[in-house]
Amino acid sequence: MRHVISVLVNDQPRVLARVANLLGRRNFNIESISVGESEEEGLSRMVIVTQGDERTMEQIQKQLHKLVDVIKVQDLSEYASVERELLLVKVGAAPATRMEIKGIVEPFRAAVVDVGPNSMMVQATGERAKLDALLELLRPYGIKEMARTGVTALPRSVNKAAATTS
Missing domain, CATH: 3.30.70.1150 (ACT-like. Chain A, domain 2)
Structure with a gap:
């Protein structure tokens, strides 16, 4: 199943690399990833598109939350977006x-x-x-x-x- 994950992160060097590296090390395929400013100064929003079942998505979210620069993780596939x-x-x-x-x-x-x-x-x-x-x-x-x-x-x-x- 296709999932769109929104990740609010600190706007710091190498955060994108750490997120992509974390997902790659665990064999999660990234179909697309986009990053840009968010509504709050000093924070960026990453939008990641990937595939996986509910268990896999739960694992991805838990792994992302472990990163110091990750503020919030939201699976937009669960909501109208x-x-x-x-x-x-x-x-x-x-x-x-x-x-x-x-x-x-x-x-x-x-x-x-x-x-x-x-x-x-x-x-x-x-x-x-x-x-x-x-x-x-x-x-x-x-x-x-x-x-x-x-x-x-x-x-x-x-x-x-x-x-x-x-």
Whole structure:
């Protein structure tokens, strides 16, 4: 089962390396990991996507809590959450096919962010499945380069009024 884990950590050198090393030593595969500032100064949020059963996830969380710089660990798979990923893709685009590519990109709410003599760069954000679908439609034009950020996520806000009335 796929799990998205949010880890609040001290914003210190080598914390990312220690977290990745801990998971790697225990043979946990990291599908994606993204790190950035959090809402609190001096803390960063890591979002890690991995696979495992409940026992494995419990073990991962316990191991993460043992690290000095880890403040909070939350398995977002247990909650309603919002997940997003950023994709930059450079696709082959002769002048004759540019309008065609723009027509593919538009329904995905993606944007053309660069145009070269024989290529276009597209930026898209959204859930992994959406980005995968866009890539499949762009493949026939030739994917020249691609970069993905990996998943970033937060739990959804709970509407207290709705929670008390249901």
